[in-house]
């Protein structure tokens with residue numbers, strides 16, 4: 587290593603990994619660019635994380651996936667593309683305008699038949715769904731993370747895989763005053779994941795979205 591050379595930044599590394607390893611397709615790029623054009627917050631998972639979700643769906647052999655928090659359908663597209671023939675993904679989104687853009691992006695990716703976008707508050711939609719889901723991705727309002735985990739168990743089965751985004755939140759776990767809206771919900775969810783019926787871990791991440799992480803769990 588050359589001494590005193592400026593350190594490459596996390597964001598530059600993330601970009602290089604995305605271009606070299608992940609190689610998103612035009613349907614992924616479209617979902618990101620329409621989100622920007624339509625004024626949505628840029629809070630999709632990173633491409634490296636989208637590809638991770640895709641691989642986890644494939645590795646777990648999931649046929650039925652539940653997503654809570656759709657936004658423009660970016661993570662939805664990655665996961666739906668991992669489903670086998672006959673598989674299905676249900677994604678829950680509170681804001682009708684987000685759901686509409688997600689539907690457009692899913693249609694452009696040729697996934698409209700494999701995905702159902704449910705509009706409404708997730709806690710109101712969840713009781714109308716029928717399990718068992720094989721894989722659940724939780725990425726909506728962090729205050730409800732614990733409720734969503736309980737629903738994942740209710741709508742899951744022993745062996746259901748769960749991913750919870752935003753599990754580290756710049757370290758706010760140790761200092762909830764950093765974000766009194768979201769940190770308590772994240773902490774409560776992690777405490778839940780430390781006990782039965784969950785078998786879980788958390789992976790910390792850095793990159794284009796700063797310091798964060800995701801929880802990965804199995805229902806025992």
Ligand code: SAH
Pocket residue numbers: 629630631654655656657658659660661662678679680681684706707708709725726727
């Ligand atoms: N999973 C997406 C990003 C989701 S952002 C991706 O990685 O591409 C979080 C989304 O959750 C937003 O679109 C927000 O409107 C939605 N949301 C927030 N509260 C919600 C609730 N109570 N029920 C359903 N969706 C909710």
Ligand code: DHB
Pocket residue numbers: 629630631725726751752795
């Ligand atoms: C926010 C939400 C997310 O799901 C995320 O991954 C990053 C940021 C937010 O609400 O700020």
Ligand code: MG
Pocket residue numbers: 629630631725751752
């Ligand atoms: Mg998130």
